[in-house]
Amino acid sequence: MKNIEHIAVFTSGGDSPGMNAALHGVAKTAEINNIRLSGFRKGYEGLIDGDMVQLDSNELKKWVHRGGTLLKTARSKGFLTLEGRQQALANLQKNKVDALVAIGGDGTFKGLLAFSEICDLPFIGVPGTIDNDLAGTDFTLGFDSAVNTAIENIDKIRDTAESHNRIFLIEVMGRDCGYIAIHSGLGTGADAILIPESAQDFLQLLENAESYDREDAFIAIVSEGDELGAELAASKIKEINPDVDLRITKLGHVQRGGNPSAFDRMLGIRLGVTAVEALLLGRRNAMAGILNNELCLTPFDQVVKEHQVNDELQNLLKIFGSKN
Ligand SMILES: Nc1ncnc2c1ncn2[C@@H]1O[C@H](COP(=O)(O)OP(=O)(O)O)[C@@H](O)[C@H]1O
Numbered sequence: 001m002k003n004i005e006h007i008a009v010f011t012s013g014g015d016s017p018g019m020n021a022a023l024h025g026v027a028k029t030a031e032i033n034n035i036r037l038s039g040f041r042k043g044y045e046g047l048i049d050g051d052m053v054q055l056d057s058n059e060l061k062k063w064v065h066r067g068g069t070l071l072k073t074a075r076s077k078g079f080l081t082l083e084g085r086q087q088a089l090a091n092l093q094k095n096k097v098d099a100l101v102a103i104g105g106d107g108t109f110k111g112l113l114a115f116s117e118i119c120d121l122p123f124i125g126v127p128g129t130i131d132n133d134l135a136g137t138d139f140t141l142g143f144d145s146a147v148n149t150a151i152e153n154i155d156k157i158r159d160t161a162e163s164h165n166r167i168f169l170i171e172v173m174g175r176d177c178g179y180i181a182i183h184s185g186l187g188t189g190a191d192a193i194l195i196p197e198s199a200q201d202f203l204q205l206l207e208n209a210e211s212y213d214r215e216d217a218f219i220a221i222v223s224e225g226d227e228l229g230a231e232l233a234a235s236k237i238k239e240i241n242p243d244v245d246l247r248i249t250k251l252g253h254v255q256r257g258g259n260p261s262a263f264d265r266m267l268g269i270r271l272g273v274t275a276v277e278a279l280l281l282g283r284r285n286a287m288a289g290i291l292n293n294e295l296c297l298t299p300f301d302q303v304v305k306e307h308q309v310n311d312e313l314q315n316l317l318k319i320f321g322s323k324n
Pocket residue numbers: 012013014044074075076077078079080081104105106107108109110111112114128129
């Protein structure tokens with residue numbers, strides 16, 4: 001095994017609060033092991049363009065509390081092509097990079113799997129996505145912060161919803177999965193939660209909306225990945241209850257921004273440190289994660305999207321979605 005003298009790190013896919021803390025964890029661990037650390041800007045785009053900067057933990061410590069990513073991020077069409085990946089490889093070789101740390105979501109790790117077909121360097125991933133849709137970790141970086149942001153905003157909507165006795169359909173993020181919807185819905189006492197993993201919840205919503213008595217607010221959280229979506233759900237409710245006073249709010253990208261929660265800062269630090277330590281132990285092509293509060297590594301090919309909502313959450317949805 002070649003000695004690791006130079007590590008490069010990048011952030012990729014949707015940004016998420018806690019990515020900067022992970023960068024700091026990577027930087028500090030590289031520093032105490034006398035390893036040079038570089039960062040590629042704008043995810044895979046930076047690898048293709050050779051957009052590399054030196055990283056320093058003294059600078060990064062000032063970013064631990066900030067959302068977004070100091071290194072910037074991107075969704076790269078170029079890296080989906082073999083030519084793009086070959087260009088990225090040439091840049092890594094030119095800069096004598098010995099190992100890569102990638103902070104991103106499942107797309108980023110699929111990218112690394114494709115890259116590993118032409119590039120023999122060791123890669124370690126850190127799960128950074130607000131969606132919490134990766135196997136191999138109970139929590140991804142940014143999920144906790146995004147749920148807190150969603151909750152803060154849903155609480156505010158409840159004030160006005162209750163004042164007017166209105167129905168509100170509030171759309172939260174989660175491209176293909178309902179974790180943000182479940183956590184923010186349960187945490188705000190929502191009357192219904194619609195997620196892509198279940199069709200049953202919509203029937204429950206209709207049933208509840210049918211008996212909605214206009215003497216109270218009615219709040220439904222709709223995951224953006226839900227088959228129906230907020231607009232269609234709203235029109236179905238109007239079909240059965242035409243005079244209903246209904247509003248739709250999409251929380252949108254506000255959920256991705258803001259300072260990371262204490263949990264995400266600590267998770268970022270822990271996973272960043274673990275990533276570099278794993279490389280030093282000779283590990284490769286795996287994602288650092290946290291399962292039952294234990295740090296662990298899971299091979300990329302097992303880190304596929306986890307659309308299943310576990311039994312405990314299913315049970316909670318059933319209990320809290322039922323009528324009184
Ligand atoms: N199968 C693949 N082969 C090569 N690169 C990929 C593949 N899937 C995703 N990528 C790269 O990873 C980037 C990030 O993935 P994306 O799904 O946008 O975000 P995330 O990593 O947050 O899930 C994509 O823009 C693309 O450049």
